[in-house]
Amino acid sequence: MPLATGQFGSFGTMSSGTIEGAIRNYARLIGKQLSPHWNAELREASLPDGVEGLSVVTGILGWQPAREIEGKPRPDQFPLVVYDPDAGWAVARQWSSEHALDMAGRRSALTYDGRQHFFSLAVPDPLASGEGGAGSVFWRAIMRRKQPLVMAGLATVFANLLTLATSLYSMQLYDRVIPLASFDTLLVLTVGVGFALVLDLTLRSLRALLIEREAQDIDAEVSEFFFARAQAIRLDARPPGIGTMAAQLRGQEQVRQVMSSGSLFLLADLPFALFFIFVIAMIGGQLAIIPIISLPIALLLALFLSLVIRKGADRAQLSGNRKNGMLVESLDASETVRANRGGWFMMARWNTLVREINHYELPVKKASAVAGSLFSTLQQISYVAIMGWGAYLAATGQITTGALLACSIIAGRINGPLVSQMPNLIVQWGYARSSLQALDTIMSLPIDPASRAGALRPDLIEGGFDVQNVLFAYPKAQRPSLEVEKLAIRPGERVAVIGGIGSGKSTLLKVLSGLYTPIEGRVLLGGLDFAQVADDIARRHVGYVAQDARLVNGTLRDNLAMGIGDVSDTAIMEVARKTRLDQVIAAQSDGLAMQIQEGGRGLSGGQRSLVGINRLLLAQPKVWLLDEPTSSLDQNTETAALDAIDAQLDENSILVMVTHKMPLLSRFDRALVMADGKILSDAPARDILREFVARQVPQKPQAEPPAGTVTSRSIGRQAS
Numbered sequence: 165m166p167l168a169t170g171q172f173g174s175f176g177t178m179s180s181g182t183i184e185g186a187i188r189n190y191a192r193l194i195g196k197q198l199s200p201h202w203n204a205e206l207r208e209a210s211l212p213d214g215v216e217g218l219s220v221v222t223g224i225l226g227w228q229p230a231r232e233i234e235g236k237p238r239p240d241q242f243p244l245v246v247y248d249p250d251a252g253w254a255v256a257r258q259w260s261s262e263h264a265l266d267m268a269g270r271r272s273a274l275t276y277d278g279r280q281h282f283f284s285l286a287v288p289d290p291l292a293s294g295e296g297g298a299g300s301v302f303w304r305a306i307m308r309r310k311q312p313l314v315m316a317g318l319a320t321v322f323a324n325l326l327t328l329a330t331s332l333y334s335m336q337l338y339d340r341v342i343p344l345a346s347f348d349t350l351l352v353l354t355v356g357v358g359f360a361l362v363l364d365l366t367l368r369s370l371r372a373l374l375i376e377r378e379a380q381d382i383d384a385e386v387s388e389f390f391f392a393r394a395q396a397i398r399l400d401a402r403p404p405g406i407g408t409m410a411a412q413l414r415g416q417e418q419v420r421q422v423m424s425s426g427s428l429f430l431l432a433d434l435p436f437a438l439f440f441i442f443v444i445a446m447i448g449g450q451l452a453i454i455p456i457i458s459l460p461i462a463l464l465l466a467l468f469l470s471l472v473i474r475k476g477a478d479r480a481q482l483s484g485n486r487k488n489g490m491l492v493e494s495l496d497a498s499e500t501v502r503a504n505r506g507g508w509f510m511m512a513r514w515n516t517l518v519r520e521i522n523h524y525e526l527p528v529k530k531a532s533a534v535a536g537s538l539f540s541t542l543q544q545i546s547y548v549a550i551m552g553w554g555a556y557l558a559a560t561g562q563i564t565t566g567a568l569l570a571c572s573i574i575a576g577r578i579n580g581p582l583v584s585q586m587p588n589l590i591v592q593w594g595y596a597r598s599s600l601q602a603l604d605t606i607m608s609l610p611i612d613p614a615s616r617a618g619a620l621r622p623d624l625i626e627g628g629f630d631v632q633n634v635l636f637a638y639p640k641a642q643r644p645s646l647e648v649e650k651l652a653i654r655p656g657e658r659v660a661v662i663g664g665i666g667s668g669k670s671t672l673l674k675v676l677s678g679l680y681t682p683i684e685g686r687v688l689l690g691g692l693d694f695a696q697v698a699d700d701i702a703r704r705h706v707g708y709v710a711q712d713a714r715l716v717n718g719t720l721r722d723n724l725a726m727g728i729g730d731v732s733d734t735a736i737m738e739v740a741r742k743t744r745l746d747q748v749i750a751a752q753s754d755g756l757a758m759q760i761q762e763g764g765r766g767l768s769g770g771q772r773s774l775v776g777i778n779r780l781l782l783a784q785p786k787v788w789l790l791d792e793p794t795s796s797l798d799q800n801t802e803t804a805a806l807d808a809i810d811a812q813l814d815e816n817s818i819l820v821m822v823t824h825k826m827p828l829l830s831r832f833d834r835a836l837v838m839a840d841g842k843i844l845s846d847a848p849a850r851d852i853l854r855e856f857v858a859r860q861v862p863q864k865p866q867a868e869p870p871a872g873t874v875t876s877r878s879i880g881r882q883a884s
């Protein structure tokens with residue numbers, strides 16, 4: 165709800181600012197990302213008007229309370245959240261004059277008249293909760309919901325106490341009602357136990373509902389965390405098996421399921437087992453010895469089972485994840501597999517994995533089946549022992565028949581749910597444990613420094629690239645794929661990168677884009693270590709079209725406007741006309757609303773590249789990094805697309821483009837020739853082109869590759 169309305173001082177009319185809007189702006193300014201659902205809990209809350217609103221909001225969100233600045237803030241204390249009695253909540257960047265504040269997201273300044281309140285806020289980082297491993301992510305999510313969980317715990321306590329009511333009821337029936345034919349007592353007891361049962365039902369249902377509701381929230385929070393974490397993993401550190409990694413991430417559902425299935429509350433029943441043994445001792449005396457013996461046996465059996473299945477569950481889980489990876493790979497590469505008659509090869513790998521899973525799962529299944537029978541036998545033995553020994557005690561007058569019956573009911577309560585569900589629970593926990601281990605592996609992968617809190621957020625990046633002693637190697641690679649001692653690219657330069665296949669051109673572009681972090685050396689852009697610049701700022705400044713331009717599931721419009729925000733259809737069509745994408749759009753009955761399938765299926769390779777180029781033209785970055793963007797375009801479309809890019813470059817823009825098409829060098833100032841991950845030559849593009857043409861002409865009769873194709877040999881020759 166709006167907290168205040170009014171105007172910002174004398175500098176113009178403003179709409180009223182809400183706390184949520186101010187927090188969003190503040191987080192952006194200080195470089196913290198808010199999780200997508202950060203304000204979900206605020207929607208149902210009623211927030212007070214006025215300055216108290218912020219403390220209520222931080223309380224609901226579980227953040228540290230905001231710190232109010234006393235008096236007039238110093239310049240070094242900005243940015244600050246501001247509450248103005250007239251204009252509501254906003255964010256002040258800095259003083260713009262002695263009595264005016266420069267406001268974030270607002271064009272006019274706020275007049276300071278001493279009535280404003282200033283706050284500094286500690287915005288938690290959504291990825292920070294990952295410190296301490298995957299288990300701690302779940303644990304923190306649970307602990308944030310202490311209140312409902314305490315209530316669920318209390319419901320467990322009461323429900324357990326109420327089970328005593330039925331046993332005591334039976335005892336009274338046998339000891340008082342039947343011998344004395346006391347029907348009044350029967351009526352009172354039955355009504356009493358009836359109430360107890362209704363209460364028990366209510367409490368158990370309440371507990372189940374509470375757990376389910378909280379489990380859903382925990383699920384949303386935890387899955388959001390792992391999704392964000394997976395997105396933030398440094399691209400160069402990603403494991404190659406995407407399908408396997410997806411399966412590992414899905415393991416979180418298994419952990420969540422175990423946590424929400426009420427199994428945790430089954431463990432909460434454990435202390436009650438001790439209490440029930442105490443009650444049996446009170447009613448049945450020596451009979452308590454039976455559960456005192458049977459309960460530890462059950463627990464030891466459970467411990468033994470968990471040890472037996474641990475190894476098998478871990479291995480079965482690993483193979484299961486690989487199986488998922490293989491499934492994804494075989495579906496993704498189905499054309500290649502089919503065209504090369506690789507079906508049987510894939511099938512053989514699949515069957516091997518299935519056999520592997522069965523091999524590891526078999527001992528788990530066997531152990532849990534045997535344990536199930538053992539637990540049920542233990543339960544029956546303990547029943548027979550209670551009844552047999554109890555009958556002797558009753559016959560010899562040491563306990564009443566009612567007490568015997570009550571003891572057998574209570575003993576059933578000890579052994580019943582706890583013991584009968586134990587094997588299942590242990591197997592579930594075994595798998596959840598290995599899922600947690602897999603999640604820990606993902607958590608241990610390095611994340612992009614730019615995704616971390618504290619990344620640089622410059623308003624403006626001015627200047628060119630300065631690459632200093634950069635060394636980059638892919639994980640587990642034998643040798644580096646890129647070694648660049650020194651490379652400077654000034655604003656306004658158009659640089660082509662050429663070289664044979666696998667010479668390191670794409671890697672250079674990825675390192676320049678900041679998507680890959682060098683293992684040694686630095687890439688500076690405008691004097692800033694680019695790896696330290698916040699991701700959103702970096703992406704806005706640097707545009708990159710990958711060699712394999714992939715699209716995502718959604719409409720063509722979604723794909724063109726991805727990451728750009730508000731972009732009108734008119735703007736899209738204007739750019740599309742320049743690059744000839746308009747012809748692709750016109751050929752579709754749905755136009756921009758055309759549905760694109762995963763990975764860009766539905767469009768041809770060339771069309772996909774063209775969408776990538778158009779996206780960049782709409783984003784209007786200062787730095788353009790293009791990896792063979794026109795390799796699959798026809799001549800006319802290529803010319804149109806490159807002309808459109810040319811037209812958008814100004815004297816401060818940088819263009820670095822990888823290409824195998826030598827004639828395109830005429831469009832560039834400079835050309836870098838690469839081989840073996842190194843820059844062999846860095847020269848004016850026209851010189852390289854002239855040299856190339858000169859060398860090509862006499863060699864034509866020797867059946868060399870067609871002009872315009874760069875090979876390792878030709879590059880070697882140029883460089884020499």
Ligand SMILES: Nc1ncnc2c1ncn2[C@@H]1O[C@H](COP(=O)(O)OP(=O)(O)OP(=O)(O)O)[C@@H](O)[C@H]1O
Binds near residue numbers: 638672
């Ligand atoms: N994901 C990866 N993991 C391991 N090694 C890789 C990976 N990608 C590339 N390489 C290796 O790094 C080297 C440089 O590859 P890069 O893709 O930069 O070459 P390129 O010059 O762009 O080649 P092309 O012209 O074929 O696109 C190659 O030797 C390649 O084998």
